[in-house]
Amino acid sequence: MATSRATKSGFAAEAQAKIMSKYNEQHAHEVLEWIAEIINKPLNTNGEMDNFYDVLKDGTILCELVNEIKAGSVKKINTSTMAFKCMENINNFLASATTLGVPSQEQFQTVDLWERQNLNSVVICLQSLGRKASNFGKPGIGPKESTKNVRNFSEEQLKASDSVISLQYGSNKGANQSGINFGNTRHM
Template sequence: MYRATKVGLGAEAQAKILAKYDPEQAKECLEWVKTILANQNADIAFDTDGDRQNFAAVLDDGYVLVHLINALEPGCIPSGKLKNRPTMQFKKMELIGLFLDKLKAYGIAEHELFATIDLTESQDLNQVVICLHALGRKARQKGHIGLGPQESQGNVRNFTDEQLKAGQNVISLQMGSNKGASQAGMNFGKSRMIID
């Protein structure tokens, strides 16, 4: 938006980031957001087209996002923040930052979050999609309508002391073997001559 055009390696890196964006997944995210908001009677109208420009336009002020997290976790956003759409850039970034803080409290992993600039300046909209999918998985786990595949559960295994001791005596094939290994008879290159 307000940045110079990238050139060289920066342009190549940005092209790779932009190529990861999938309009179908973005559309799926916006439809899920609309469903959650409709279930909570939040009357916010927006187009669910997954086009990059529409996706950014719907979410880049943070207004829809704070309503989304407030619908999943009622009362987590102060009511004053939910009244009007922000128009100033710093207010938009403040709402997005508030949304991201509430996601951490909701249980979303740090690596699935996005940076505020990823959304406000459309730097990496794919990361925003990843974040919304993570939120959808966590929401399903907490009893709401979910998005994407179901989040996996832990598979804890409990071994007896006898089983653990038996495993200590096994030499794995990955460890290899050094039986009979020595450097005897190995010559590489010309031997060093002290006297010519």
Template sequence: MANSRATKSGLALESQNKISNKYESESAEKCLIWMKEILEDNGVEGPSCTSGDQKNLYEQLKNGILLGRLANVLVPGAVNTKKLAAPSGLAFKQMELIGQFSDACDKFGVPQTERFQTVDLFEQVNLNQVVICLSSAARKAQGKGMKGFGPKESEANVRNFSEEQLKAGQGVIGLQMGSNKGASQAGQNFGKARHIVD
């Protein structure tokens, strides 16, 4: 379906090439392998090929079936299982599944800045953003006790101070503000002294 748009030229082509150059096949391969493992661990068929090239990623994910299955693993009940039974040839049905995956990512905790728009995948506008979203979902899954990859996300470390402790801190001069001990400006000269001749 990506051929329904006019061929890009000029600044649009430069911009598209810049976006395409950010794509990393190693990251895409990690994402597809993770999808295969987590789906098959939950008794669902995963991607048939885990090669990280752009064409394979697009072919595996474009109809939204694998993304819908992944959404149901991450957020149970996110996508109606009847829609995942057989791939639809209708573009709007495929785009609907991709959109439902994005909604499930939102519920799962993937930040808005790391999610992708449906058109990024469906029309191959920004496949790098799709990889970023899948990597973020894998990190979140790892933090929630599921199979995932990537660095461990930090956890909140909330501290509660009493009023007494807060008031005690107001009388202390922080080191970032400098110190009022030890140095004075007495005897400091800047520049050349002025000579007055009688």
């Protein structure tokens, strides 16, 4: 766990402090409330870093969450508190999050949660999963996922656009260079 690591110093301590400063208690609180609603269990939804870590560190709540969103996502949830079993739960959650559509750039590494290295990335991952939950008929959090707005143009419409001069090419109206005297001397 986090207590087994050596204390960071110098640049490493500064980098870790910067990572930890990005943690937002309000976002963590919203995520914990959403998880409690989905799994239908009472949780301590206090958004403080210590509580957020304590609620999620063993990965069982995370596995229950993905199983509620899509049944059978995690086949076996380990209830043991042994380190490798807890990390296996977290890995199973991350694999299920990928299949549910959470992009890899919004996911966290197992050590980010287990060793409390970057809890902000855990919040980001859960927010992303919250946006995907509405695709599976569950209440979501955050902004609604965007949908495609495919447009089909006829050949006639496409040909008509060829004759339009884009404003990016410039214009023959408005500002011009009259009055600019390149090469002329200043008359006094």
